[in-house]
Amino acid sequence: MPANVFVRYGLLVLIALPIGFLLLNPQILRSVWIEKSGNFQAAQGMPNVYIGRSATPQQRSAFRTYVGQARNRIRRFWGSQQVRAILIYCPTQPDYEQYCAGGEGAGCSLGTPWGSAYLILGPDGNDVDVIAHELCHDELFVRLGWWRVKRQIPQWFNEGLALMVDYRYSHPAIWERPDQPETTFSRPDHEPTRPYTHHPMLKLSELETTRDFFGSDYNHTMLAYQIAADEVARWLSRVGRRNVPALTTAVASGESFRKAYQRIEKQSH
Numbered sequence: 001m002p003a004n005v006f007v008r009y010g011l012l013v014l015i016a017l018p019i020g021f022l023l024l025n026p027q028i029l030r031s032v033w034i035e036k037s038g039n040f041q042a043a044q045g046m047p048n049v050y051i052g053r054s055a056t057p058q059q060r061s062a063f064r065t066y067v068g069q070a071r072n073r074i075r076r077f078w079g080s081q082q083v084r085a086i087l088i089y090c091p092t093q094p095d096y097e098q099y100c101a102g103g104e105g106a107g108c109s110l111g112t113p114w115g116s117a118y119l120i121l122g123p124d125g126n127d128v129d130v131i132a133h134e135l136c137h138d139e140l141f142v143r144l145g146w147w148r149v150k151r152q153i154p155q156w157f158n159e160g161l162a163l164m165v166d167y168r169y170s171h172p173a174i175w176e177r178p179d180q181p182e183t184t185f186s187r188p189d190h191e192p193t194r195p196y197t198h199h200p201m202l203k204l205s206e207l208e209t210t211r212d213f214f215g216s217d218y219n220h221t222m223l224a225y226q227i228a229a230d231e232v233a234r235w236l237s238r239v240g241r242r243n244v245p246a247l248t249t250a251v252a253s254g255e256s257f258r259k260a261y262q263r264i265e266k267q268s269h
C-alpha cells in the first residue's frame with residue numbers, strides 16, 4: 001500500500017539521516033562514543049567531564065579546578081546554567097586532532113542537530129577562560145537550539161558574548177563588578193583590553209556568518225574577535241547582564257534578534 005511504503009521510506013530516511021551525519025563527521029562520532037573510548041576516563045564526582053588518560057596528575061587537578069570556576073562564572077553571567085554539554089579534555093595534540101577537526105585553537109564546540117553538545121579542550125584548553133568561553137557558546141545553543149542559533153544569531157554576537165566571560169579578551173568589570181574601577185583588575189601576562197576602541201576596517205554586517213568571521217586569515221579573525229567583543233561590551237554595559245537571558249528568551253519566543261537587541265538597548269536608557 002502506498003501509505004505503507006511512504007511510512008517505510010520515511011522511517012528509513014529518519015534512521016539514515018543521523019547515521020549519515022555521524023559518518024560525515026567522524027569527530028562527532030568519536031565524541032558520541034567517548035564513554036567507550038579506552039583513552040579517556042570520566043572525572044570522578046564531576047558529571048559530563050572526560051579527561052584523557054595521558055594527562056598528568058597536575059593537569060587533571062588543574063582541569064577540574066578550572067571547570068568548576070568556569071561553570072561558576074557562567075552561572076553568574078547567565079543567572080543560571082542550563083548547559084548539559086559533555087566536556088572532553090585532550091592533553092595531547094594528536095588526541096585533540098581526533099576530536100576537533102584541524103586541531104586549531106585551544107578548544108572547540110561540536111553539536112548535533114538533535115541537541116547533543118560536546119566541548120573539546122586541547123592542550124592549551126586547560127584554562128578557565130577557554131572553558132568559560134566554550135561553555136558560553138553552549139549556553140546559547142541550549143537556550144535557543146542549534147537551528148535558531150545557526151539561522152538567527154549573527155556570529156559577531158555569538159563570539160562577542162563568549163568573549164565577555166573570556167578575560168583574555170574582555171574586562172570582568174564590564175558585567176561582574178561594574179561599580180569598581182577597572183584598576184582593581186590586573187592580569188600581568190595579558191594586555192589590558194580597551195572595550196570601546198573603534199575599528200573602521202570591518203563592520204558588524206561583515207561578520208554575520210561563521211565564514212565571514214573565521215573564513216579569512218588569522219589577522220582578520222583576531223580583528224573580528226576584537227570588534228565583536230567591543231560591540232557586545234558596549235551593549236552589555238548599557239543593558240546589564242540581566243538582559244542577556246532576557247534577549248535569548250525574546251528570540252526563543254519569536255522576536256527577531258536584531259529587533260530584540262535594539263529594543264532592549266532602547267528600553268535600558
Ligand SMILES: [Zn+2]
Pocket residue numbers: 133137159162
Ligand atoms: Zn568562540
